[in-house]
Amino acid sequence: MLRYIARRLGQAAVIVAIVAAITFALIHLAPGDPFSAILDNPNVSEKVRATLRAQYGLDRPLAEQFVRYVNALAHGELGWSFSHDRPVREVLSSALPNTLLLMSVALVGSFALGILIALFQVARKSTAIDQTLSAITLFFFSMPDFWLGILALLAFTYWLPIFPVGGAVDPVMHEFLGLGGRIMDRLRHLALPALTLTVLASATVARFQRAALLDVLPADYVRTARLKGLTERQVLRRHVLRNALLPIITLIGLSFPALLTGAFFIEKIFAWPGMGYAVVNAIGARDYPLVVGGVIIGSILVTLGSLLADLLYAWADPRLRAH
Amino acid sequence: MPGQTQDSARTDSVKPRESPLALGVRVILRKRSSRVALFVLGVIVLIGVLAPLIAPYDPSAQPDIVAAKDLPPSIAHPFGTDPYSRDVLSRVIYGARLSLMIGILATLVSLTFGVAYGATAGYAGGVIDAIMMRFLDALLSIPRLLLLLGVLVAWPHLSIGSLIVFLGLTGWFGLSRIVRGQVLALKHAEFVTAAEALGASRRRILVRHLLPNLVSPIVVAATLGIAHVIVLEAGLSYLGIGVPQPLASWGNIIYDGADQIARLWWMSLFPGLFMVTTVMTLNVLGESLRDVYERR
Numbered sequence: 001m002l003r004y005i006a007r008r009l010g011q012a013a014v015i016v017a018i019v020a021a022i023t024f025a026l027i028h029l030a031p032g033d034p035f036s037a038i039l040d041n042p043n044v045s046e047k048v049r050a051t052l053r054a055q056y057g058l059d060r061p062l063a064e065q066f067v068r069y070v071n072a073l074a075h076g077e078l079g080w081s082f083s084h085d086r087p088v089r090e091v092l093s094s095a096l097p098n099t100l101l102l103m104s105v106a107l108v109g110s111f112a113l114g115i116l117i118a119l120f121q122v123a124r125k126s127t128a129i130d131q132t133l134s135a136i137t138l139f140f141f142s143m144p145d146f147w148l149g150i151l152a153l154l155a156f157t158y159w160l161p162i163f164p165v166g167g168a169v170d171p172v173m174h175e176f177l178g179l180g181g182r183i184m185d186r187l188r189h190l191a192l193p194a195l196t197l198t199v200l201a202s203a204t205v206a207r208f209q210r211a212a213l214l215d216v217l218p219a220d221y222v223r224t225a226r227l228k229g230l231t232e233r234q235v236l237r238r239h240v241l242r243n244a245l246l247p248i249i250t251l252i253g254l255s256f257p258a259l260l261t262g263a264f265f266i267e268k269i270f271a272w273p274g275m276g277y278a279v280v281n282a283i284g285a286r287d288y289p290l291v292v293g294g295v296i297i298g299s300i301l302v303t304l305g306s307l308l309a310d311l312l313y314a315w316a317d318p319r320l321r322a323h
Numbered sequence: 324m325p326g327q328t329q330d331s332a333r334t335d336s337v338k339p340r341e342s343p344l345a346l347g348v349r350v351i352l353r354k355r356s357s358r359v360a361l362f363v364l365g366v367i368v369l370i371g372v373l374a375p376l377i378a379p380y381d382p383s384a385q386p387d388i389v390a391a392k393d394l395p396p397s398i399a400h401p402f403g404t405d406p407y408s409r410d411v412l413s414r415v416i417y418g419a420r421l422s423l424m425i426g427i428l429a430t431l432v433s434l435t436f437g438v439a440y441g442a443t444a445g446y447a448g449g450v451i452d453a454i455m456m457r458f459l460d461a462l463l464s465i466p467r468l469l470l471l472l473g474v475l476v477a478w479p480h481l482s483i484g485s486l487i488v489f490l491g492l493t494g495w496f497g498l499s500r501i502v503r504g505q506v507l508a509l510k511h512a513e514f515v516t517a518a519e520a521l522g523a524s525r526r527r528i529l530v531r532h533l534l535p536n537l538v539s540p541i542v543v544a545a546t547l548g549i550a551h552v553i554v555l556e557a558g559l560s561y562l563g564i565g566v567p568q569p570l571a572s573w574g575n576i577i578y579d580g581a582d583q584i585a586r587l588w589w590m591s592l593f594p595g596l597f598m599v600t601t602v603m604t605l606n607v608l609g610e611s612l613r614d615v616y617e618r619r
Contacts (some may be wrong), residue, residue, distance in 0.1 A: 015461045018457070019462030022462075121594055138607065139599070141606065147599065150595070261466050261467075261558075264468065283562060294469065302465070304467055
């Protein structure tokens with residue numbers, strides 16, 4: 001088990017290193033550099049640009065720049081955000097908790113909802129309800145994240161104004177609320193974005209879990225359990241669900257990229273002040289260091305997610321635990 | 324002649340195995356859900372192909388930027404007009420053409436890379452395979468949208484052609500893993516050993532003997548891949564870094580109405596409905612094909 005963890009950690013480190021190399025290549029393959037892109041200003045002379053380039057080491061050989069880049073990354077330095085006039089690290093680290101909050105609520109919610117839907121369907125296998133639910137989950141599965149976000153915004157903030165339009169807190173009133181009021185204010189703002197992301201992700205979980213449950217149904221031990229005289233409910237819960245939960249752990253790891261990209265769009269639509277919101281705004285401002293920083297942090301999040309899922313899998317599967 | 328040996332062996336068997344493509348077509352036509360999906364997809368493809376004949380207006384004409392802008396749906400403009408007074412229905416029709424075209428072309432790029440990379444890794448084996456797979460792991464752990472964000476922000480104002488290439492270049496990772504697995508599994512199959520014994524070159528073995536066995540995963544990956552690219556392109560266009568103006572793609576139309584979602588609801592609703600329908604049909608088709616191929 002320890003050896004497995006060590007090997008898996010090593011793999012994750014290699015992956016992060018390659019990601020760093022890829023982003024570095026991206027930056028340097030692109031036409032121009034931060035100073036030709038950001039300072040489109042004719043008043044900035046070529047001399048000033050050259051000075052800036054020298055200041056940031058952009059006139060050094062590529063190999064040296066790469067070493068410096070990796071070194072800076074290892075120290076958590078992601079460069080300077082031009083649009084915020086702050087280090088990228090600061091911008092992202094103040095936004096990251098909001099993204100993680102959104103993602104974790106959606107992760108827990110979507111797995112709970114998805115597994116429930118799948119169980120409900122399998123207990124009524126091949127009936128009209130099962131097929132209807134399959135069609136509904138397919139519909140949400142096929143839906144682009146940003147479109148569902150737009151529809152949710154339209155429906156529940158404009159047509160049926162139940163939720164606030166955007167942001168993480170009320171811009172005016174939040175300061176004047178008591179502790180309880182502040183918590184309620186936060187929850188009210190979190191509800192719609194989190195719900196949207198949950199619904200999106202749960203469609204994938206439900207479809208995946210239904211297939212996993214159906215895979216287990218023909219197993220001998222399920223027939224044995226039925227022949228023992230257990231009710232269908234007991235069979236499903238104790239014998240089928242438990243064995244179909246292992247693939248779910250794999251799915252947790254696989255769902256991180258989708259959750260993260262989903263969060264990017266949802267944050268933009270609901271003005272949720274997370275990493276996605278910061279990065280999407282940086283696109284408009286052509287704040288390249290911030291976009292690249294977001295790509296790197298996002299990839300590290302996804303790598304950590306799949307690492308966590310693999311370790312969880314090894315812990316949950318007794319056959320692997322022994323090694 | 325290794326090829327002939329194979330052919331005669333096949334005709335000798337009692338029941339010739341149905342080709343994956345024939346099997347796929349038969350299964351799609353047999354199941355009601357996939358038959359409906361095929362029909363609906365066909366209609367949308369037809370709309371795209373015949374766009375110049377069907378569209379009531381020129382999709383980029385701006386007849387009256389003051390009086391005819393932001394009009395809600397009416398008989399003259401069933402899907403309304405946009406802030407530039409362009410007819411949204413015509414743009415959605417042309418959008419079908421562009422979004423489908425981008426989906427298909429980008430997926431062709433992905434298939435080429437995925438098959439080449441996966442087959443090379445699987446066939447080479449050993450250290451080369453290990454290195455290629457680690458690299459693939461890294462690529463897979465960068466979310467595709469983020470990778471594209473990095474690329475598209477670095478190269479602003481890309482042409483449609485380069486956009487297609489980049490969409491394709493970020494979509495082959497999953498397929499190449501499947502291809503590699505298949506090649507690895509078949510590398511020591513008897514028919515490959517036989518071909519080797521007859522002196523066939525590596526290239527010939529790959530192209531004539533291994534590739535035909537990869538048709539099923541490729542068809543599935545292509546169908547689901549097109550759906551994925553359509554969603555991605557729409558997302559990027561919605562962020563304003565996808566298809567350049569004044570071309571109309573489904574995501575682009577939504578982008579044009581994005582800062583006034585509540586007032587211009589028709590601009591996000593109609594293109595989105597077309598998009599979801601297209602993606603749904605592709606997903607239904609892709610999944611029924613996968614079910615059949617996996618069961619075999």
